[in-house]
Amino acid sequence: MNKVINVFSGIVLAIFTIFAMLIVFDLSFSSASLKGMPYTFEICLTFAVIIFLLGFLRIKRKWQGAADMKQFKGFHFVRQVSKPGLNHSLIYAYAESVFIVVAIIIFSIMADLEPKLMLPMLIVLAFLLIEEIIFIARLMRGTRSLAFRLGINPKAVAFFNREMHIFYYTGLRRIELHQDMINFQYKDDLNLMLPLQILNAEDRVAFRDALITTLEEHTANNKGKNIYIDDAFRNLE
Numbered sequence: 001m002n003k004v005i006n007v008f009s010g011i012v013l014a015i016f017t018i019f020a021m022l023i024v025f026d027l028s029f030s031s032a033s034l035k036g037m038p039y040t041f042e043i044c045l046t047f048a049v050i051i052f053l054l055g056f057l058r059i060k061r062k063w064q065g066a067a068d069m070k071q072f073k074g075f076h077f078v079r080q081v082s083k084p085g086l087n088h089s090l091i092y093a094y095a096e097s098v099f100i101v102v103a104i105i106i107f108s109i110m111a112d113l114e115p116k117l118m119l120p121m122l123i124v125l126a127f128l129l130i131e132e133i134i135f136i137a138r139l140m141r142g143t144r145s146l147a148f149r150l151g152i153n154p155k156a157v158a159f160f161n162r163e164m165h166i167f168y169y170t171g172l173r174r175i176e177l178h179q180d181m182i183n184f185q186y187k188d189d190l191n192l193m194l195p196l197q198i199l200n201a202e203d204r205v206a207f208r209d210a211l212i213t214t215l216e217e218h219t220a221n222n223k224g225k226n227i228y229i230d231d232a233f234r235n236l237e
Helices: 002-024 040-071 083-111 115-140 201-222
Strands: 077-080 149-152 156-160 164-168 172-178 181-186 190-195
Touching: 002 040, 002 083, 002 115, 040 115, 040 156, 040 164, 077 201, 083 115, 149 201, 164 190, 172 201
Parallel strands: none
Antiparallel strands: 077 149, 149 156, 156 164, 172 181, 181 190
């Protein structure tokens, strides 16, 4: 979900950047200048509001997922997300921060010429950058946080790194190991991937055994169709 929001945010920012540059630097577009067009402030403000709403949605999902994972007490198997797994999330967080910083620099340059137009977007981006820095700091001490955990309960497997990931057993048909990913295959060819790197090496066997036992109990309790588990996963070490 965060990837979709990031892509859409990037598209909106790209359109805003082109629009702002046409106005601020008085560039011609199809032999016409946009410098004197009406409602330029309102248009720029609308772009800023859209970016804020998209960012707020990502922030809400991120921190709500952390809170939910921290408060969840129904797991019969739980482990901390591994350091490599958190480092992978850190890379994405750093990339997002760099992107925001570059955008702030570009819009600050344009703000020297048109401060009124650029100020709303600069305020929004500064807010998003501060939140990103706070979350990066939390990620860096994540191995000591109850939020960054992986757990198994009678209904699902769940873990949190940058967002909540939940793998329900309802509709689950197969579990297969593909290199460094565990594939949860559901009906209608839906495939959800759980990366092995979120588990410490010493936790993998315990995770494997706990998941197999839980799935067998789930099938027996619900009198459902057996869930296929391939030999590669059964021999996971």
